Amino acid sequence: xxxxxxxxxxxxxxxxxPRLLLIHxxxxxxxxxxxxxxxxxxxCGACVVWLDDTPVKSCTVLAVMADGRRxxxxxxxxxxxxLDPVQEGFARCHGLQCGFCTPGMMMTARWLLxxxxxxxxxxxxxxxxGQICRCTGYENIVRSIVWAGQHExxxxxx
Amino acid sequence: xxxxxxxxxxxxxxxxxxxxxxAELVTPGAYGPxxxxxxxxxxxxxxxxxxxxQLPGMLYGAVLRSPLAHARIVSVDVESALAHPQVEAVxxxxxxxxxxxAWMPTLSGDxxxxxxxxxVRYQGQEIAFVVARDRYSARDALELISVEYEPLPxxxxxxxxxxxxxxxxxxxxxxxxxxxxxxWEAGDEAATAAxxxxxxxxxxxxxxxxxxxxxxxETCGIVADLDTVSGKLTLWATTQAPHAHRTxxxxxxxxxxxxxxVVSPDVGGGFGNxxxxxxxxxxxxxxxxxxxxxxxxxxxxxxxLMSTSFARDYHMHGEIAATRDGRILALRARVLGDHxxxxxxxxxxxxxxxxxxxxxxxxxxxxxxxxxxxxxxxKAPGGVAYACSFRITEAVYLVERMVDLLxxxxxxxxxxxxxxxxxxxxxxxxxxPTGWEYDSGEYPRALNLALDMAGYAELRKEQxxxxxxxxxxxxxxxxxxxxxxxxxxxxxxxxxxxxxxGADLRVFPTGKAVLAISVQTQGQGHETTFAQIVAQELGLSxxxxxxxxxxxxxxxxxxxxxxxxxxxxxxxxxxxxxRKVRERARLVAAAMLEVSADDLDWSDGAWRVRGDPExxxxxxxxxxxxxxxxxxxxxxxGHLDAETVYNPPNLTFPFGAYICVTDVDPxxxxxxxxxxxAVDDCGVRINPMIVEGQVHGGLADGVGMALMQVIAFDTDGxxxxxxxxxxxxxxxxxxPSWELGATxxxxxxxxxxxxxxxxxxxxxxxxxxxxxxLDALAPFxxxxxxxxxxxxxxxSAIQGRPLRTDLAVS
Numbered sequence: 023x024x025x026x027x028x029x030x031x032x033x034x035x036x037x038x039x040p041r042l043l044l045i046h047x048x049x050x051x052x053x054x055x056x057x058x059x060x061x062x063x064x065x066c067g068a069c070v071v072w073l074d075d076t077p078v079k080s081c082t083v084l085a086v087m088a089d090g091r092r093x094x095x096x097x098x099x100x101x102x103x104x105l106d107p108v109q110e111g112f113a114r115c116h117g118l119q120c121g122f123c124t125p126g127m128m129m130t131a132r133w134l135l136x137x138x139x140x141x142x143x144x145x146x147x148x149x150x151x152g153q154i155c156r157c158t159g160y161e162n163i164v165r166s167i168v169w170a171g172q173h174e175x176x177x178x179x180x
Numbered sequence: 181x182x183x184x185x186x187x188x189x190x191x192x193x194x195x196x197x198x199x200x201x202x203a204e205l206v207t208p209g210a211y212g213p214x215x216x217x218x219x220x221x222x223x224x225x226x227x228x229x230x231x232x233x234q235l236p237g238m239l240y241g242a243v244l245r246s247p248l249a250h251a252r253i254v255s256v257d258v259e260s261a262l263a264h265p266q267v268e269a270v271x272x273x274x275x276x277x278x279x280x281x282a283w284m285p286t287l288s289g290d291x292x293x294x295x296x297x298x299x300v301r302y303q304g305q306e307i308a309f310v311v312a313r314d315r316y317s318a319r320d321a322l323e324l325i326s327v328e329y330e331p332l333p334x335x336x337x338x339x340x341x342x343x344x345x346x347x348x349x350x351x352x353x354x355x356x357x358x359x360x361x362x363x364w365e366a367g368d369e370a371a372t373a374a375x376x377x378x379x380x381x382x383x384x385x386x387x388x389x390x391x392x393x394x395x396x397x398e399t400c401g402i403v404a405d406l407d408t409v410s411g412k413l414t415l416w417a418t419t420q421a422p423h424a425h426r427t428x429x430x431x432x433x434x435x436x437x438x439x440x441x442v443v444s445p446d447v448g449g450g451f452g453n454x455x456x457x458x459x460x461x462x463x464x465x466x467x468x469x470x471x472x473x474x475x476x477x478x479x480x481x482x483x484x485l486m487s488t489s490f491a492r493d494y495h496m497h498g499e500i501a502a503t504r505d506g507r508i509l510a511l512r513a514r515v516l517g518d519h520x521x522x523x524x525x526x527x528x529x530x531x532x533x534x535x536x537x538x539x540x541x542x543x544x545x546x547x548x549x550x551x552x553x554x555x556x557x558x559k560a561p562g563g564v565a566y567a568c569s570f571r572i573t574e575a576v577y578l579v580e581r582m583v584d585l586l587x588x589x590x591x592x593x594x595x596x597x598x599x600x601x602x603x604x605x606x607x608x609x610x611x612x613p614t615g616w617e618y619d620s621g622e623y624p625r626a627l628n629l630a631l632d633m634a635g636y637a638e639l640r641k642e643q644x645x646x647x648x649x650x651x652x653x654x655x656x657x658x659x660x661x662x663x664x665x666x667x668x669x670x671x672x673x674x675x676x677x678x679x680x681x682g683a684d685l686r687v688f689p690t691g692k693a694v695l696a697i698s699v700q701t702q703g704q705g706h707e708t709t710f711a712q713i714v715a716q717e718l719g720l721s722x723x724x725x726x727x728x729x730x731x732x733x734x735x736x737x738x739x740x741x742x743x744x745x746x747x748x749x750x751x752x753x754x755x756x757x758x759r760k761v762r763e764r765a766r767l768v769a770a771a772m773l774e775v776s777a778d779d780l781d782w783s784d785g786a787w788r789v790r791g792d793p794e795x796x797x798x799x800x801x802x803x804x805x806x807x808x809x810x811x812x813x814x815x816x817x818g819h820l821d822a823e824t825v826y827n828p829p830n831l832t833f834p835f836g837a838y839i840c841v842t843d844v845d846p847x848x849x850x851x852x853x854x855x856x857x858a859v860d861d862c863g864v865r866i867n868p869m870i871v872e873g874q875v876h877g878g879l880a881d882g883v884g885m886a887l888m889q890v891i892a893f894d895t896d897g898x899x900x901x902x903x904x905x906x907x908x909x910x911x912x913x914x915x916p917s918w919e920l921g922a923t924x925x926x927x928x929x930x931x932x933x934x935x936x937x938x939x940x941x942x943x944x945x946x947x948x949x950x951x952x953x954l955d956a957l958a959p960f961x962x963x964x965x966x967x968x969x970x971x972x973x974x975x976s977a978i979q980g981r982p983l984r985t986d987l988a989v990s
Contacts, residue, residue: 056225120703121222122448
């Protein structure tokens with residue numbers, strides 16, 4: 023099937039198998055390897071990207087379901103050489119160790135801050151509770167997102 | 181550097197509050213909470229993990245696995261799979277056997293089937309390997325392979341593995357007629373028996389540390405690429421030990437070692453899971469040898485959970501002896517270790533039960549004895565993977581549960597009982613009853629700090645008030661001592677490889693440096709910490725030092741990152757090699773400043789003339805001179821580069837005091853971890869931010885293992901933890917906001933006084949959580965229940981019937 027997906031602002035047209043998962047389309051076909059595959063069962067959230075304006079687990083979304091829609095991945099967070107505050111928050115607050123869950127966590131965090139500009143730590147924990155991090159014990163992820171929320175306008179290059 | 185001892189008296193109601201320890205945590209210079217160099221790529225999605233690698237013409241592998249736990253293989257028919265238009269090759273055990281590759285050595289000196297030839301011995305065992313042009317076709321072709329099995333009765337319950345007439349798992353081993361692997365013991369059996377005979381009180385308890393799985397978020401995988409012209413085999417692999425893997429591949433596959441390059445690129449978590457060599461790696465190598473094209477193999481999550489190295493699975497019987505007034509006299513343990521179908525634990529040859537015999541923990545005992553028996557079962561192989569410091573986590577769990585049970589028997593406060601039995605600072609270096617020499621410790625200080633941070637007395641009061649209202653909160657303690665940084669090569673090796681690690685340091689003319697190390701990072705931040713180590717020694721900024729790791733063509737030999745050994749062993753190597761550079765620089769500086777080298781002192785990041793410190797030279801100036809036409813003294817050929825191999829004189833012994841506060845709903849059995857206070861002493865902290873991150877992660881492991889994680893089996897040997905739907909891991913909602921404290925007791929033998937910390941919290945925290953839950957359940961008369969303390973298990977325990985958590989008995 024031929025699909026056209028608007029990924030990080032670019033128009034991507036490709037012929038894909040109907041069964042191709044969105045995560046594999048992004049990673050293997052478009053070579054956007056920032057989003058990761060971790061579990062197959064929608065439990066870990068390493069594969070979270072935005073479909074239109076909603077975070078989805080791209081390991082359980084077919085690429086053809088993204089036809090005609092917008093996809094935002096971690097590669098699209100940085101704008102014109104300017105880091106998103108979420109990215110800067112993760113680096114400042116040691117919100118990552120191995121870095122494998124980080125892209126998915128940041129995509130969810132970006133969505134949360136867009137809809138709840140000043141979330142409490144508990145609201146942050148609930149927002150990322152569909153995602154797993156094996157390294158950080160979550161505390162510094164929460165701090166990173168709090169930091170980002172407090173610095174939405176003041177981000178600069180890291 | 182050694183701080184003043186603060187509190188050494190036993191805990192009493194009016195014990196003074198420990199001084200804040202902030203000052204001693206701040207070391208001048210390059211140490212400190214500097215931001216990680218690694219993060220720039222990860223926050224942009226620009227990391228390079230194995231599955232990110234895509235080479236021209238690359239093929240994809242997939243493994244056919246056994247659905248049965250124990251069965252004879254009658255036939256494997258791959259004809260239809262080979263006919264699949266996208267399939268390039270199908271590898272079977274028979275094909276491997278023809279090349280002598282059907283079996284490979286394990287890290288315990290056993291052998292493991294690469295692809296099964298005679299029978300399958302656990303559910304998920306590898307049977308065939310398909311190589312196809314794309315990921316999905318490789319999976320499709322697995323469906324086209326037909327295997328005829330003759331089912332055999334499985335050995336699932338480790339406690340029945342040695343029964344007469346039990347099915348024999350390893351009939352491939354000549355003369356093998358049972359499932360016994362080894363018996364091993366440590367300590368003084370007679371002295372322990374005497375201490376028990378003289379004791380007022382003896383408490384015994386059976387407990388299971390159930391099978392768990394480290395489950396790094398990135399599964400295991402490899403890209404194997406043989407250059408058919410040069411004969412060079414390049415492997416990008418999820419490995420924590422690239423050098424050891426290269427040697428093993430060379431020995432197994434027969435390619436000369438210098439023709440193999442193992443690259444461990446960014447690795448998405450390891451926790452021990454990525455120490456062993458797995459059959460899929462060998463199959464991918466054979467795949468590239470057969471096809472002449474690169475072959476990628478990435479396991480899926482179920483494959484990871486069902487077939488790669490598990491952890492724990494220790495059935496333990498503990499006995500503790502004490503006087504009526506709470507003096508612990510002796511400890512005894514009998515352990516049955518379930519090692520699965522192949523004995524594939526990674527541990528020093530001398531110690532088949534790892535470092536379990538450190539099970540006397542942090543206490544001053546007269547005697548101890550432990551005995552460990554290991555057996556085969558029809559379960560996946562492995563054994564020490566999961567941040568356990570070579571079985572110390574099982575040991576800590578045993579002793580910390582026994583001490584809590586003793587406190588209950590004596591009707592003593594568990595904090596008080598611990599405090600009055602902890603080793604005293606003046607006893608260090610301390611040789612324990614099973615032979616370990618602990619390097620340094622100030623245990624009462626750490627426990628006092630934790631109790632103070634927790635507000636322990638107020639918590640006990642709150643607990644009493646709540647109990648009176650029918651609310652059940654628990655307060656659980658754990659005090660752990662680890663031995664990490666394996667290890668002295670005279671005592672410790674893996675498969676004959678001594679556990680020493682190399683470091684090479686190059687200093688360029690402008691004074692910028694590149695350090696090459698044998699260990700590598702799976703998230704621990706080596707690129708930052710090791711740069712800080714070198715920067716501190718040479719008076720540079722960490723920004724001036726790059727760290728190369730995880731590439732056997734670019735780094736010196738060493739055994740890799742596990743067992744919290746990077747800082748104790750490789751970190752020490754980095755210090756030593758930097759000091760070698762500094763000494764070379766001294767000779768060059770002497771020539772530059774036209775003084776004798778003996779008249780130079782190193783201070784404030786420069787070589788300075790004694791008595792005239794303004795006359796000085798820093799490393800960048802010296803490096804330029806060392807590469808110039810300056811006439812150098814005898815013996816100095818130029819340049820500052822150096823190399824070293826570090827053979828640690830002993831392990832380092834980090835320790836800590838943990839307190840966990842839980843609330844238990846007796847109606848549902850749901851446990852909520854309300855607070856977790858963790859005081860860790862890992863000696864000098866190079867980057868406190870990274871250290872705290874390591875502790876955070878381990879505390880989450882403890883919550884997970886105590887409350888939800890288990891790889892259980894049904895009576896047919898079906899794995900019941902084969903996906904994240906079934907194998908539950910803690911999320912942000914199950915974890916509290918960790919409350920960390922620190923004391924600093926430097927290691928006397930490590931060149932900068934550092935100790936390992938990567939596994940401390942994983943080792944120390946499960947016992948605190950379990951002790952807390954069982955403390956909450958005390959009013960119900962619940963004495964013990966095994967991990968994981970799921971709602972069902974807690975509820976059953978309240979009803980007087982704690983569950984057996986490793987088996988689903990129908």
